[in-house]
Structure formats: C-alpha cells, structure tokens
Amino acid sequence: MPAYDPTTALLVIDVQNDFADPSGSLYVRTGEQIVTLINAEVARARAVGATVVYTQDWHPAVTPHFQKDGGVWPVHCVQDTWGAEFHPDLTVIGPVVRKGSNGEDGYSGFTMRDPVIGATVPTGLADLLAEAGATHLVICGLATDYCVKSTALDGREGGYPVTVLDDKIRAVDLQAGDGDRAVEEMLRAGVLLDRAESMTGQPSD
Numbered sequence: 001m002p003a004y005d006p007t008t009a010l011l012v013i014d015v016q017n018d019f020a021d022p023s024g025s026l027y028v029r030t031g032e033q034i035v036t037l038i039n040a041e042v043a044r045a046r047a048v049g050a051t052v053v054y055t056q057d058w059h060p061a062v063t064p065h066f067q068k069d070g071g072v073w074p075v076h077c078v079q080d081t082w083g084a085e086f087h088p089d090l091t092v093i094g095p096v097v098r099k100g101s102n103g104e105d106g107y108s109g110f111t112m113r114d115p116v117i118g119a120t121v122p123t124g125l126a127d128l129l130a131e132a133g134a135t136h137l138v139i140c141g142l143a144t145d146y147c148v149k150s151t152a153l154d155g156r157e158g159g160y161p162v163t164v165l166d167d168k169i170r171a172v173d174l175q176a177g178d179g180d181r182a183v184e185e186m187l188r189a190g191v192l193l194d195r196a197e198s199m200t201g202q203p204s205d
C-alpha cells in the first residue's frame with residue numbers, strides 16, 4: 001500500500017451511482033466492489049494528514065458528451081440527480097471537484113474542454129492541490145480507461161509522482177482490453193501501480 005504523508009493527495013475519481021451502482025446508466029462492471037476498499041484507503045490517508053479529494057462527473061442535461069447530443073455516452077451523472085450522487089456507502093470527507101458543469105467535455109479531473117470555444121479549462125483541482133501542499137498523487141475510482149487514466153496522465157504532465165491503486169479501479173471496457181491498455185499507457189507515462197500487496201489472495205488478472 002502507498003506510504004501516505006501530509007504531502008500526498010488521494011484522488012477518489014467519480015465513485016457515483018451511475019458508474020458504481022448496478023442500476024446506474026453507465027454502470028462499470030463490479031464498480032460497487034471498490035467502495036469499501038476505497039473507504040479503507042481514505043481512512044489510511046486521513047490518519048496521517050494526507051489530503052483526500054473527490055471528483056464528480058457533473059453534466060447538464062444537454063451536453064456534447066452525450067450520444068443524444070452528438071457525443072458517445074448514454075446520459076449519465078446529470079447534475080443534482082441520483083446518478084450523479086456519490087455511492088451511498090462512500091466515505092466523503094474532503095473537497096469535491098465537479099467536472100463538466102457547464103457542458104464541458106473530457107475525462108480528466110484536472111481539465112475540461114469548453115464545448116463552444118474548444119479551449120481547455122482547469123477544473124480547480126490543480127489549485128486545490130497546491131493550496132493543500134500536495135506534491136504526490138494516489139489515484140483510485142472509476143473508470144480506469146477514462147477518468148482515472150486521463151487524471152493520472154494529466155498528473156504526470158503536471159510533474160506529480162502518481163500511484164494508481166490497481167485493485168481499487170474498474171474499467172468500462174467498451175472494447176475488450178481497454179482497461180488493460182489504459183494501465184499500460186499509464187505505466188509508459190511513469191505512473192506507478194500499487195498491486196495491493198497487502199491482499200492475501202492472488203491477483204485476479
């Protein structure tokens with residue numbers, strides 16, 4: 001397990017009903033299984049004064065992110081709906097960064113793409129981390145092949161050492177193997193994988 005200290009930020013990515021509940025509109029298979037594991041990680045981080053930050057996919061009802069409006073996704077995580085709420089079992093004790101609020105597209109917790117001008121705009125996460133004095137990132141949540149990957153890669157570009165918690169992420173896998181390819185891409189970018197050596201069983205993959 002990663003060594004937390006006050007300069008570490010644990011980023012909990014999009015553990016929301018539409019992704020983590022089997023009846024969610026963009027359910028990520030077995031997503032509900034990571035909630036308890038993440039809670040334990042949050043407790044470990046908090047115990048030593050690390051920062052814990054949560055992200056939420058937070059779309060308006062109409063956005064080019066959705067298939068019906070020209071994008072690729074079913075309607076999900078619409079602001080102030082059940083699907084956008086955190087999974088009810090998730091321990092939320094820290095600041096929340098919402099992305100997509102004004103119809104922006106993209107997956108990273110750090111940046112979004114403005115749908116009108118096409119420019120990349122910050123979400124506020126980088127400022128929040130700087131203010132908290134966080135210089136190392138540990139990332140878990142949903143989904144491996146989209147928001148986890150983009151956030152990890154942006155973190156590396158921003159100069160942070162990044163560790164991704166391999167047993168506390170799950171992939172959409174629109175195409176079989178997307179999750180595995182996302183992990184390979186993160187590794188190539190210098191992301192460290194935490195293989196949960198504290199677990200007693202053999203890894204399932």
Ligand code: VGL
Nearest residue numbers: 014057073142143146147
């Ligand atoms: C995500 C697809 C669409 C994610 C968000 O949180 O990984 N994936 N919107």
Ligand code: ZN
Nearest residue numbers: 057065076077
């Ligand atoms: Zn989305």
